[in-house]
Amino acid sequence: MGGERRSEYVFKGEGEEISLDDVYAAREIVSKHAKRTPVFTNETISSLAERELSFKMEVFQKTGSFKIRGALNAIFSLSDEEAANGVVTHSSGNHAQATALAAKLRGIPAYIVVPENAPKVKVKAIRGYGGQITFCGLTMQDREDACNKIQSEKGCTFVAPFNQKETICGQATIGLELMEQTDCGLDAIVVPISGGGMTSGIAIAAKSLNPNIKIIAAEPRGVNDAADVHKSKCAGELQVDAAKPKTLADGLQAKMGNLTWAVVKELVDDVIVVSEEEIVQAMQLIYERMKVVVEPSAAVGVAATLSEEMRQKFDKSEYRNVGVILCGGNADFSAVGFWDAWTKRWKSFAS
Amino acid sequence: MGGERRSEYVFKGEGEEISLDDVYAAREIVSKHAKRTPVFTNETISSLAERELSFKMEVFQKTGSFKIRGALNAIFSLSDEEAANGVVTHSSGNHAQATALAAKLRGIPAYIVVPENAPKVKVKAIRGYGGQITFCGLTMQDREDACNKIQSEKGCTFVAPFNQKETICGQATIGLELMEQTDCGLDAIVVPISGGGMTSGIAIAAKSLNPNIKIIAAEPRGVNDAADVHKSKCAGELQVDAAKPKTLADGLQAKMGNLTWAVVKELVDDVIVVSEEEIVQAMQLIYERMKVVVEPSAAVGVAATLSEEMRQKFDKSEYRNVGVILCGGNADFSAVGFWDAWTKRWKSFAS
Structure with missing residues (x-):
């Protein structure tokens, strides 16, 4: 092998x-x-x-x-204390669905920041995996601002899509x-x-x-x-x-x-x-x-x-x-x- | 098992x-x-x-x-003598491709009767598997007549699509x-x-x-x-x-x-x-x-x-x-x- x-x-x-x-x-x-x-x-x-x-x-x-692999590893690597307040990310794509499902499997909330022009089908899929959606503006700055706001309000952890x-x-x-x-x-x-x-x-x-x-x-x-x-x-x-x-x-x-x-x-x-x-x-x-x-x-x-x-x-x-x-x-x-x-x-x- | x-x-x-x-x-x-x-x-x-x-x-x-399964069994069940002159069938669909490939695998010719209005993509697929195409009219009678003609000319065997x-x-x-x-x-x-x-x-x-x-x-x-x-x-x-x-x-x-x-x-x-x-x-x-x-x-x-x-x-x-x-x-x-x-x-x- x-x-x-x-x-x-x-x-x-x-x-x-x-x-x-x-x-x-x-x-x-x-x-x-x-x-x-x-x-x-x-x-x-x-x-x-x-x-x-x-x-x-x-x-x-x-x-x-494949995005579920990274999201699982990131979310299940958190300590119970870190995990308790949930996770947040911004994405309208595969990473959003992956984060939502991985969080659901760990039994914690997933806050997903989604640009307001995201296709309805993707929003539906994220909700289908239990993700809680916050809409934001279209720039990367809008996304990051929305994430930061949720992080400070909920005390949750950011799950990076790749870096x-x-x-x-x-x-x-x-x-x-x-x-x-x-x-x-x-x-x-x-x-x-x-x-x-x-x-x-x-x-x-x-x-x-x-x-x-x-x-x-x-x-x-x-x-x-x-x-x-x-x-x-x-x-x-x-x-x-x-x-x-x-x-x-x-x-x-x-x-x-x-x-x-x-x-x-x-x-x-x-x-x-x-x-x-x-x-x-x-x-x-x-x-x-x-x-x-x-x-x-x-x-x-x-x-x-x-x-x-x-x-x-x-x-x-x-x-x-x-x-x-x-x-x-x-x-x-x-x-x-x-x-x-x-x-x-x-x-x-x-x- | x-x-x-x-x-x-x-x-x-x-x-x-x-x-x-x-x-x-x-x-x-x-x-x-x-x-x-x-x-x-x-x-x-x-x-x-x-x-x-x-x-x-x-x-x-x-x-x-799935059609390849039936075509393989029909064509490989023929004696060498029967197989030598090839096989014929009429179809523009999956059975035609299956018959062409099964015949190719046995190393014998496959004559495929195809209605003249068949989509080009299907005709191309049949030819891709080595099938020799004869076009015919649109009725079932046209198809059968064309098959019978080929059978008597080539001495080949008819491969039924299901019956x-x-x-x-x-x-x-x-x-x-x-x-x-x-x-x-x-x-x-x-x-x-x-x-x-x-x-x-x-x-x-x-x-x-x-x-x-x-x-x-x-x-x-x-x-x-x-x-x-x-x-x-x-x-x-x-x-x-x-x-x-x-x-x-x-x-x-x-x-x-x-x-x-x-x-x-x-x-x-x-x-x-x-x-x-x-x-x-x-x-x-x-x-x-x-x-x-x-x-x-x-x-x-x-x-x-x-x-x-x-x-x-x-x-x-x-x-x-x-x-x-x-x-x-x-x-x-x-x-x-x-x-x-x-x-x-x-x-x-x-x-």
Whole structure:
């Protein structure tokens, strides 16, 4: 079993140390409440990539994305005293649902700050997991102000979506599982990147178990050419003023924090940037050939794996076995009129 | 293991005998080339149904539907002499793809008769599996004439989509696997029905292993109220003149044959009929909560399981553990403009 092999590697930076032991400790917590998601293969997509692909199916994870892992580790790492007053975070996406459910599982309140223009379906999902919602304005400052206010009123703890050791170690359990499920036989792992929590965690876990494995971050270019991870890696320093990508991959619009950037800078080998067109093409392959629902953010990893850039940079015989993280399945079908289209279709039969 | 328990039950009718031994023999063939698909559970849908549901994931089967099982058993049961000249069938749907692939696996030609109005995407899929296509007119007579012509020209063998012992035994392997995967613990199995091959096969396998299990067929009403299986069961005889349902469930528009009807008459306990609206609602649950792509025909089983009729007829404490067959994932996304909608969406970000 790959999981038995330990290294002495410890990530050190920004005042934190993260080791494989931290990831094993996170797994103790995460495995109690989250799923050990399966690894799928797919002949068609592997043949298009001319590699052997192993897909880590976080789409089937509780709440529909990997985010529950980090939220569980952060929330169950709190002392009873800290936990008693609940937790707070700001997000309208997968991290909000994850925080709400993880808090519910610990039996404490979750206060979720949500921008007032958030889709109703997402608000409903957060409430469905027991989250208590506070609406705020649209800027990051509005979000942080609302969080701070709740923290001082309730005495609750902020759960960071990515830039926190516990969150990173929670997401790292994806890497641990994938390495075990593939007997440490992967040559590279392709991970969609946003704030960098999942990428950092997987990089630490995977490189601890196999220092030669390549970690490739996959990032959307956005219609405004705003791939800030790629730009940061090229510049060798975090591009804090970079614009947010306007992209279908709405889960990949955060910017890295100091801690995740420190890990990404040290452990990520390359960043492959994909277009919106490539994202839709990858979604089509995943839906039509794997029969799996992914959100656009999850298709970004597949798009990168199939890209010309991947082909050129990572020789297909040297990097033959490649892991790809299908990180979430919370696609907004209503936003593209999917259910209406089916309804319209059957009504047309009647006429 | 449930698979060890044997009964002496043998279906006899229409000049055929089908026993559990025939199903085990089919499995010898089917398991060499088809997947043993997993069984999924889903808390949300089980909770809505107020039962424990076990979903048999034939969406993940090769060619995207269960049909490969029957085609494999029919084609690999041929002698080398019979097989040498190839096989022929008429279908524009899942059976066509299945026949093409099964023939390719045996290394013989597959001649597929396809109505000239078949969607291009289906024609492309059949060709992708190596099928040689002949277009024909739109009536059943046109199809049969074209098949007969090819049979006499090529000396090849017709592969029936459902009304044939080998096909039924192939589909029956779904039931065998599901019974084993659930340790024979199911109280009922809900199966979408069309020509009745899958339903007959599952009924024979499941009732041989557990005579008390209920087999519930799920049928679309269609906008023209054309649920012919339901009507046949009520009348106690095959309604040969019944109209075909106009329904989103395009995989459920065939009519039973004499052999499948004989099995359905004897072994199917009930037929639950669902509306188009219920089909779309069930699809939405499966896509959004299970993160799995199903075609409308596969959603019919889930719709029936969640229906008021199911609730009334099958007490939820007596029929607690229910298997549901998710029989196929070949949804036609292009027909509802899904990919265009995503493309339109990202283009709107640029403006």
